Amino acid sequence: MESSPKQFQKRNAILDCLRQTERHPSAEMIHDMLRPTHPDISLATVYRNLAWFKANGMIRSLGTVNGIERFDANTQPHVHFICTCCDAVLDLPQIEVPRNLGDTAERSAGCRVKECQLTFFGLCGSCANS
């Protein structure tokens, strides 16, 4: 069942955890989610591996929500919604990320655009009904 070498069990567990959730979790959320299966995993290891995945382009950071950094295993451009009440982060796959705008930005500001992030803020379904 467990085929990955022991050295990478935790690294893989962190990446798998991030890939299998829709929650766009923080380091601490990942740590909590992993605790049942990896009771001895350290929070520092989660932080370290997230930084490593990010540096290697395997994951993306969404920036901070309420001062806490949130991560996404989906590195394809897509749109997010952040609930300002419960801090939930949702994907909005129905909305197109505007293309060609990056070119306009480069021309008008004389910069080299690498990525684009479109985020909506507001109240999620459950927070809006309460």
Added chain:
Amino acid sequence: MESSPKQFQKRNAILDCLRQTERHPSAEMIHDMLRPTHPDISLATVYRNLAWFKANGMIRSLGTVNGIERFDANTQPHVHFICTCCDAVLDLPQIEVPRNLGDTAERSAGCRVKECQLTFFGLCGSCANS
């Protein structure tokens, strides 16, 4: 020359400072900019007033750049460019903030959209040429 009551001199100075700069500064940047004219201003006062302005809708937070919160006195929707090399934040007034997308988001995710933030990341002009 100085007509504002002493009680609000610092509060006004903070808001003026934010309104007069293009730098989208952090609390500490504002504190540094104010030091020449207000040598006795406290960093806590800057933080407190920024929180107050934000809570009262007078300014906006852009979120954090490299772990540091940045502010904008322009509360009108507009697009930003963030240099991942020097942390500069620029306005991109040439680019339209997509309208009507908020409606699509509300319909597809069942949420109540309040704002929208479009940000480009990359290298600014000077960082790209060096």
Added chain:
DNA sequence: AACTAAATGCAAATAATTCTCATTTTCCTA
């Protein structure tokens, strides 16, 4: 003038993240 409420400075407290260092695990090679 006296009283209340707001604003401020200072320093301590908080909390997310990073770092240090000793230990373990893996990988490479002779």
Added chain:
DNA sequence: TAGGAAAATGAGAATTATTTGCATTTAGTT
């Protein structure tokens, strides 16, 4: 296959941006 370099990890200390408590000053009100 042993031995050593390199990478990964845990634990806790250190760092740092931000917030808070408290005493003091300032403004507004009667």
